[in-house]
Amino acid sequence: MVLNNIENLLEKYENDETSLKEEQQLKDYFSQETVAPHLEMYKPMFGYFLVNQQEQFTKQLPLTKMVSTKKRFYYKWLAVAAVAVLMLSIFVNKTSNPDELILTEADKIEVNNAKEALAIMSKHFTQGKAQLGYLGAINKAGTQVDYLKEIINPMDRLLNK
Amino acid sequence: MEALPEQQKMVIQLRDIEQYDFKEIAKMLDMNETAIRVALSRARKTIREKLTNTHNYGIK
Numbered sequence: 156m157v158l159n160n161i162e163n164l165l166e167k168y169e170n171d172e173t174s175l176k177e178e179q180q181l182k183d184y185f186s187q188e189t190v191a192p193h194l195e196m197y198k199p200m201f202g203y204f205l206v207n208q209q210e211q212f213t214k215q216l217p218l219t220k221m222v223s224t225k226k227r228f229y230y231k232w233l234a235v236a237a238v239a240v241l242m243l244s245i246f247v248n249k250t251s252n253p254d255e256l257i258l259t260e261a262d263k264i265e266v267n268n269a270k271e272a273l274a275i276m277s278k279h280f281t282q283g284k285a286q287l288g289y290l291g292a293i294n295k296a297g298t299q300v301d302y303l304k305e306i307i308n309p310m311d312r313l314l315n316k
Numbered sequence: 317m318e319a320l321p322e323q324q325k326m327v328i329q330l331r332d333i334e335q336y337d338f339k340e341i342a343k344m345l346d347m348n349e350t351a352i353r354v355a356l357s358r359a360r361k362t363i364r365e366k367l368t369n370t371h372n373y374g375i376k
Contacts, residue, residue, distance in 0.1 A: 168360070169360060169361070170357075171356055171357050178332065179335075204333050
């Protein structure tokens with residue numbers, strides 16, 4: 156009965172259908188002193204596996220190397236994404252509202268002061284322009300005085316003669 | 317064991333000695349489970365044939 160079971164397990168083992176538990180059963184069976192003569196040939200193999208289970212596997216596997224390659228790949232794309240976000244934010248800030256970007260509070264106050272000063276200047280300029288009308292009248296009066304001089308001059312000429 | 321190709325040696329080491337399951341081995345070696353089973357089957361077959369030959373020559 157036990158032998159039948161072992162033979163079945165061996166068949167499964169050769170077809171890679173055994174579980175870890177069943178494989179342990181085989182190792183336990185072949186670790187006995189006496190095994191069925193037609194299965195003798197498996198004894199050293201399972202004996203070897205059983206003995207080596209106690210030892211540590213020290214061979215370097217390529218697992219860590221592959222993980223680091225993947226990490227490097229992620230870092231590369233992370234850097235690309237960061238640069239893209241930075242460029243996009245600079246572009247959006249520059250195009251959205253340039254006035255707010257350039258003018259500080261102090262600048263705004265100065266601009267308002269300049270506007271007020273210009274408004275005052277404009278008011279005075281308008282007043283000055285109105286007074287130019289009076290200047291025009293004075294000029295006109297001046298020319299009329301010249302006419303009077305011409306009228307007076309002939310009279311002087313007559314008197315002198 | 318030394319006569320086996322490197323990949324088969326690693327697979328049989330991890331399965332029959334270290335006792336990892338197929339999923340873990342596939343992850344460790346970055347191979348799919350089918351490839352692991354194929355490599356393991358070939359390794360076991362090679363070992364069995366070598367042992368059978370040794371056994372028969374011993375009888376002779």
